[in-house]
Amino acid sequence: MEDRDTTGATRLARGTPLASAIDTSDPNAWTGLDLGVRELARTRPSALPSHSWATGRRFHWSWDAPLPTLNLKHREPEGPELAVALCHPDGRIREAALRRAADLPAPDLQPLLPLVALRCSDWVAVVREVARGLLGGALPAAGPGAVAVLAPVVMRTAARRRGDAARALLQAALREGPGSVLEAVLVSRDRATRRLAHRIAAERRHLSPERFAAVAATDPDVVIQDICADGAVAGVGPETGDEVLAPLLRSAFPRVRAAGVTALRRAGRAEEAEGFLADRSPLVRACARYVLRQKGVDAAPLYRALCSGATVPPAAPLGLAECGVRDDAALLWGLTDHPHPGVRAHAVAGLRVLEASEAVRLMPLLDDPAPGVVRETATALVPWADRLPVAELRARLGTERPRHVRVGAFRLLTARGGPELREIARSLTDDAEPRLRFNSQALLWL
Incomplete structure (x- = not known):
């Protein structure tokens, strides 16, 4: 049974349009197509088109030979045949395909740009040079849809040897191109592509602080969380309202909540950090203590009050240990039999932080339900x-x-x-x- 890569190459070689031969939204499909054409040429060369339009090539590379020439006296290649030629194992055919693609009108060239990007890291120097020139010239005119398909392919191959050239061209296009192109890449399913797009969006100040906050609060990728949280916090000032801070402070991600708590000081609302002293995240608790300390407030008495109240927040005992003194161990020992299991667990953890653990007293807790x-x-x-x-x-x-x-x-x-x-x-x-x-x-x- 043919594997997926060879199947796509076979379909393309039979004249199936590119969008039907492979899943063009999947960057792996493009790299797989490149490998699939080579595998097809090795195992079933008769399945490939003849590429008669690429005749007149010299048959051996040499340092002193003139640049190869392209003879287009035969018929013009169609889109699927040109796509196959861009992946052909013969570098002369790949170069001929690139030069032919350069003459295509923009609407016909844009679907082929991911394959052009692959050729930017080609092992043949002449092929690389032609591909980079073609990609650099085509990117400024490429529409949002074309760049959205191209970008994940570029990012997937950026780690290859010589793969940084296509990445640099993509970065330049996103930095200098219209906002609609950047918008299309911001919502890419590819993580590396989204990271790059959000970094450039932060550099360009393309998104409002409110939108940065919304993305930071919901995107599951920690790198994008940091980029967008920084972008949101950069727009915080004394006049900033809940439209920026509320999404950060309510986020399920500790890093984002920590950024929001830190931003309370810039917004002139440092006193609200007290509500995060017992946050379940150590990072958020530390940021809350920092904000209060900058305002001249010692968090330790606030923690003692929380641990002595009728309703003890589960993380309050550990928060007390993080900023308290050895004498606070007595209060924590009293919480080891608290009815709430979270309070008991954090009290034990707090005793360990204070180095106040006693084996004899802790042993019975090994039977806790x-x-x-x-x-x-x-x-x-x-x-x-x-x-x-x-x-x-x-x-x-x-x-x-x-x-x-x-x-x-x-x-x-x-x-x-x-x-x-x-x-x-x-x-x-x-x-x-x-x-x-x-x-x-x-x-x-x-």
Whole structure:
């Protein structure tokens, strides 16, 4: 059965229009077509067009030979045949195809531009030079749709040897071209293309702070989040309203929320950072403390008040440990039996940050019904593993125990080591719990 790449090349060789032969919106389809034509030429050369229009070529390259000539005395090639020629393994035919493409009107040339871009990194110097000249001349007149198809192909091949030339031409076109072209590339499905487009949009100040904020708050790519968050924050001032800050502060992404919290100071609304002291993200909490500190407010008393209130935000205990003192450990110990599992887990994590963990007092928390609490407790006990009673940890490996209790106990036994560890691991090699089974088998293989 033919693979997808050869299938597309075969369709094109039979005269199928380019848009029907491959998925032109997929950059892999273009690079696959380039490879597919070469594979077809190797395995079934009779399936390729004759390219009789490219006669009159010299048959051997040499340093002192004159530049190759193109004889167009035969019929003019059609679009599919020209596309096949742009991928042909013979460099003379590739060059002839490029020179023929240069004479095409813009509407006929633009669908071929991704293949021209591939030739910009061709191993044959003459082919590269012709391709780069053709692409550089065609890009300023290319419409948004053509550039949207071309850009992912350029970015996909930019890492190739000599692939930076096509990327530089694309960057210049996006920087200097009309906004409609940049808009088309901003919404590309290709991540590298979207990153480049948003960087250039930030350089050109193409988007408003409101739109930068909206993109930062919703785009899943962290690089674009940073670019757009910076673009949004750059437009923040004392008169800025919620149309810019609200999307940043409500974002599900911690990096974006952190940018929004930091921007509160520029907007003259530093006091609102207090509401983010107990954010679930350490980065956001740190930014909130910074903004308040610049206003002369110490966050530690605010955290103590949060941890002493009737309703304790889950991350408040860890926030207190991040900026508190050793004496705050007493308050955190009191929260290790709080009814909310998130508060208990963060209290244990806070004790570890303050280096106030006590093995004897933490051991009972290995039986907590919340997996997060047991996980934090095991992390806090790892430095004390050599002092923990093996019998108590081994008892927690019983199959009647919850999964998270068993996993936490085995983690501490592994950290503790000792002659009995391999015996314990052998008893778990057929355990029904996949994680225990895998970890014990891995330990025995060491």
